[in-house]
Amino acid sequence: MVKFGTSGIRGRFGTEITASLAIQLGACLAEKGRIVVGRDTRTSGVLLENALVSGITAAGGEVVRIGIAPTPTLALAAKKFSATGVMITASHNPPDYNGFKLFNSLGEEIGSEEEKMIEEKLDRGVKIEAKWDAIGREIRDKAAIYEHIELVLGLVDAAAIRKKGPKVIVDCGNGAASIIMPYALRQAGCKVIAVNAEPSGFFARGLEPNEENLRQTSEMVKAVGADLGIAHDGDADRAVIIDENGELLGLDAQLAMMCGEILHEKKGLVVSTIEAGLCVKEAVEKAGGKLAITKVGSLWCAREMKKQKAVFAGEPCGEYIFSGGTPVPDGILSGLKFVELFCKKGKLGSLREKIKPYPMRRAKYAARDKEAAMRKIAPEIKKAFKGKVSDEDGIRTDFEDGWVLVRASGTEPIIRITAEAKSEEKLKEIFGKAEGIVRRLI
Numbered sequence: 419m420v421k422f423g424t425s426g427i428r429g430r431f432g433t434e435i436t437a438s439l440a441i442q443l444g445a446c447l448a449e450k451g452r453i454v455v456g457r458d459t460r461t462s463g464v465l466l467e468n469a470l471v472s473g474i475t476a477a478g479g480e481v482v483r484i485g486i487a488p489t490p491t492l493a494l495a496a497k498k499f500s501a502t503g504v505m506i507t508a509s510h511n512p513p514d515y516n517g518f519k520l521f522n523s524l525g526e527e528i529g530s531e532e533e534k535m536i537e538e539k540l541d542r543g544v545k546i547e548a549k550w551d552a553i554g555r556e557i558r559d560k561a562a563i564y565e566h567i568e569l570v571l572g573l574v575d576a577a578a579i580r581k582k583g584p585k586v587i588v589d590c591g592n593g594a595a596s597i598i599m600p601y602a603l604r605q606a607g608c609k610v611i612a613v614n615a616e617p618s619g620f621f622a623r624g625l626e627p628n629e630e631n632l633r634q635t636s637e638m639v640k641a642v643g644a645d646l647g648i649a650h651d652g653d654a655d656r657a658v659i660i661d662e663n664g665e666l667l668g669l670d671a672q673l674a675m676m677c678g679e680i681l682h683e684k685k686g687l688v689v690s691t692i693e694a695g696l697c698v699k700e701a702v703e704k705a706g707g708k709l710a711i712t713k714v715g716s717l718w719c720a721r722e723m724k725k726q727k728a729v730f731a732g733e734p735c736g737e738y739i740f741s742g743g744t745p746v747p748d749g750i751l752s753g754l755k756f757v758e759l760f761c762k763k764g765k766l767g768s769l770r771e772k773i774k775p776y777p778m779r780r781a782k783y784a785a786r787d788k789e790a791a792m793r794k795i796a797p798e799i800k801k802a803f804k805g806k807v808s809d810e811d812g813i814r815t816d817f818e819d820g821w822v823l824v825r826a827s828g829t830e831p832i833i834r835i836t837a838e839a840k841s842e843e844k845l846k847e848i849f850g851k852a853e854g855i856v857r858r859l860i
């Protein structure tokens with residue numbers, strides 16, 4: 419049985435994600451007419467792309483292949499061709515994973531109603547009966563990358579970047595960013611050092627751009643005296659920023675900084691999720707904006723942004739959606755916006771000091787059946803904590819001096835705990851309590 423998570427269909431290649439699934443999915447989508455197909459650099463990507471294209475064309479659909487590209491590039495191409503988009507990626511997951519993420523003809527992620535219809539169709543099985551004179555055609559579009567670069571360069575202060583000519587290290591993680599970000603930065607006028615930029619599908623570091631995986635790159639930023647470092651996940655919808663001292667800005671501080679900067683340019687509403695730290699809310703309010711909170715996932719952020727005509731939406735994992743940009747998170751534009759911030763306001767490490775994040779802890783725990791585990795965990799959490807409870811996405815309890823959130827990941831077999839408090843002592847207390855319950859019941 420195929421199941422969509424919060425980021426499309428995702429799983430291990432060879433068992434959950436197979437060539438036959440790709441053919442079936444292709445045939446199932448073919449009735450939508452034209453389909454734009456892109457992929458990240460995973461070694462299983464070519465095979466899955468070929469299978470998907472076979473399925474689509476066998477059922478008479480038309481294909482536009484854009485090859486290796488970031489997810490936001492694919493979304494942009496789907497919009498250009500007024501077509502359904504399929505991105506073959508597993509984002510930051512390990513190299514043996516892969517998956518399919520679907521977009522509508524506006525370049526937006528498709529919603530759960532449509533996903534359910536596709537799931538049911540796949541469960542019933544799709545008949546593939548290609549007739550020689552009814553096979554769909556395919557074309558290749560080589561412009562998608564250039565069009566994306568053009569879009570993002572139009573959304574930053576190009577003159578300010580060119581004047582400063584900053585030295586930037588970009589760590590592409592051997593993912594889709596490899597074929598766009600070094601070029602976009604160079605075109606913007608940066609002095610670029612690109613690392614892990616061979617799009618080989620063999621990843622020199624873990625794809626999640628976290629402190630552990632970025633240790634070498636962080637050291638390099640300091641060693642070569644770069645002004646900043648930018649690191650991406652596998653499909654480059656995320657960007658994580660390293661300051662001039664070789665320190666990660668930190669997910670919440672980084673988001674808070676960008677919220678402040680966007681609101682400085684244009685006042686309005688900003689969207690984030692229930693996982694965002696208190697410093698994000700404080701930065702938004704300080705800059706005279708308003709914050710709207712959604713469930714975790716770029717789909718919810720994008721929808722809320724559209725509905726409320728927000729100026730910006732950002733998740734603390736490093737996924738940001740900009741007004742006027744792609745309707746999905748764009749790591750390429752995010753990276754360039756931090757380059758612009760440096761060129762206009764100075765060293766990011768110094769700017770970061772103005773943000774005061776509170777003690778926070780995020781941790782994940784393997785759970786074979788995360789839904790079953792959550793059914794046991796939720797009532798226990800409700801019993802253990804006294805505060806304002808929200809169960810829209812996992813269980814979040816807010817107290818006067820902190821909050822704790824326990825939720826099942828949308829993409830991996832894990833339970834996540836996020837806790838934040840105004841003192842280390844309080845954090846230790848609430849985190850320990852939540853962790854005790856999770857460990858006991860998974």
Ligand code: MG
Pocket residue numbers: 509510651652653654655656
């Ligand atoms: Mg990603």
